[in-house]
């Protein structure tokens with residue numbers, strides 16, 4: 001791991017991380033650093049270890065080898081500080097469909113120790129950011145899939161994390177909604193300085209200029225900008241680069 005000052009500048013620093021489920025390895029010596037305001041695509045097919053990595057960062061799982069720091073804070077030894085700096089949107093939606101958008105966010109604020117007024121104020125700021133302030137009184141059940149995902153992102157940002165983890169956030173969305181969500185996450189990086197780690201198996205969610213971390217069977221096979229990766233491997237497309245890296249046996253979807 002780097003020196004303390006460098007570590008504090010990094011939103012996420014994972015070093016030499018390994019994890020196994022009942023003796024079956026799921027992550028093998030993974031190291032990855034994400035800077036403030038950076039957008040990194042964690043690209044890997046089903047079973048690559050993406051969700052496992054997120055579970056370790058958020059400490060849903062804990063027995064592992066290696067280090068994880070958020071904004072310079074060790075997730076195990078400085079758990080409170082580290083966790084205050086993480087926002088997460090998991091694969092499975094977790095909004096209460098029978099509550100309004102604002103009620104869902106207010107509940108999240110209360111869990112983070114915010115007063116009711118403070119939670120509502122912060123919720124409104126984030127809902128404006130995702131373009132849903134005018135829907136704040138709407139019951140979540142009445143929103144589209146894309147709108148629900150944006151509400152989850154707004155909720156994940158209420159406590160002003162440095163790092164936003166998004167695990168396959170576009171599952172079940174149509175192409176236009178997927179594109180909107182990808183664009184929205186990029187804007188968050190640029191405008192709010194939030195670091196985003198976006199896990200997906202969909203190559204078409206990688207945009208020009210994105211850094212791509214390719215995870216396969218628990219190992220990080222590449223970590224560089226898409227253009228650098230294709231040039232290094234002497235191929236035209238990221239799809240070809242992916243095939244080359246994983247031996248052409250398993251492909252991420254285009």
Ligand SMILES: Nc1ncnc2c1ncn2[C@@H]1O[C@H](COP(=O)(O)OP(=O)(O)OP(=O)(O)O)[C@@H](O)[C@H]1O
Nearest residue numbers: 021025026044045046047048049050051052053201
């Ligand atoms: N709770 C669990 N118990 C045992 N094995 C697990 C468990 N969760 C995941 N695994 C295994 O660990 C490996 C990594 O799974 P993981 O869910 O992290 O991959 P993923 O990249 O997120 O895949 P997906 O895109 O399908 O969500 C796989 O081989 C999977 O079968």
